[in-house]
Amino acid sequence: MHAQSGQRGGEVYRFLRDEAGARYIQFIPVVEWTGAGQGAGGHTGSPVTPRSVRPMQWGRFLVDIFDEWVRRDVGQVFVLTFDWALASWLGIESPVCIFRETCGDAVVLEHNGDLYACDHYVQPAYRLGNILETPLAELLSSERLRRFGQAKARLPQACRACHVRFACRGECPKNRLGGEGGLNYLCPGYRVFFEHIDAPMRVMAEPVRQGRPAEDIMALHSCAATRRERRIKQEEAAARPPPPGFSPR
Ligand code: SF4
Ligand code: SF4
Numbered sequence: 375m376h377a378q379s380g381q382r383g384g385e386v387y388r389f390l391r392d393e394a395g396a397r398y399i400q401f402i403p404v405v406e407w408t409g410a411g412q413g414a415g416g417h418t419g420s421p422v423t424p425r426s427v428r429p430m431q432w433g434r435f436l437v438d439i440f441d442e443w444v445r446r447d448v449g450q451v452f453v454l455t456f457d458w459a460l461a462s463w464l465g466i467e468s469p470v471c472i473f474r475e476t477c478g479d480a481v482v483l484e485h486n487g488d489l490y491a492c493d494h495y496v497q498p499a500y501r502l503g504n505i506l507e508t509p510l511a512e513l514l515s516s517e518r519l520r521r522f523g524q525a526k527a528r529l530p531q532a533c534r535a536c537h538v539r540f541a542c543r544g545e546c547p548k549n550r551l552g553g554e555g556g557l558n559y560l561c562p563g564y565r566v567f568f569e570h571i572d573a574p575m576r577v578m579a580e581p582v583r584q585g586r587p588a589e590d591i592m593a594l595h596s597c598a599a600t601r602r603e604r605r606i607k608q609e610e611a612a613a614r615p616p617p618p619g620f621s622p623r
Pocket of ligand 2: 532533534536537538539542543544545557558560561562564565
């Protein structure tokens with residue numbers, strides 16, 4: 375998801391669901407650092423390129439899709455970010471590295487046998503070795519890889535005090551401003567998203583804990599949505615000025 379598609383969460387989701395027939399969907403935010411603060415295309419001062427998603431765009435994008443999904447698609451369409459979040463609300467370890475406390479088990483093997491700590495870090499400093507010289511098992515159990523994974527747990531004060539840290543965990547170090555230990559660039563978006571889904575996730579986690587399908591949430595949500603819409607209509611009607619000639623008794 376990038377700066378253009380970021381405004382169109384519902385539209386993108388409906389296209390994938392209805393026209394492409396996708397049932398398993400993963401959204402990945404594009405975050406490209408500019409290095410010296412000079413964005414490609416002359417956006418001086420921005421830490422990211424113009425096509426990178428903005429933090430709140432990412433949050434709104436996920437919220438818009440979640441709101442549609444939770445009303446009609448639970449159990450039918452699997453949006454990985456929502457599945458991962460549910461794991462956090464169930465109190466089990468996230469299936470994905472970005473939302474786990476530590477990482478370091480997603481290495482990447484290059485065509486020449488070089489092994490790197492992660493596909494976001496195919497750089498000399500993160501080269502673990504070469505499987506033509508060192509057995510793969512030895513590289514996977516190396517101290518360097520362990521240290522790489524443990525570094526993810528070093529979080530800034532904002533994360534340590536954050537009430538959605540159990541689900542976010544500071545996300546991927548690759549997206550942290552200033553590298554390891556810095557605040558995640560996408561933080562405002564993640565915060566909005568995780569706060570938004572808190573209530574429905576609690577509701578959804580309950581039947582799952584009891585071995586029932588999470589789809590029960592859809593009935594609850596459509597009732598709640600209907601009630602909310604009815605209340606809004608009543609409030610709008612009450613606020614409307616009376617028609618000419620109307621006098622209340
Ligand atoms: S750096 Fe990010 S993508 Fe790579 S293993 Fe760690 S959390 Fe996963
Ligand atoms: S939402 Fe922001 S403050 Fe909270 S854990 Fe995630 S990155 Fe840290």
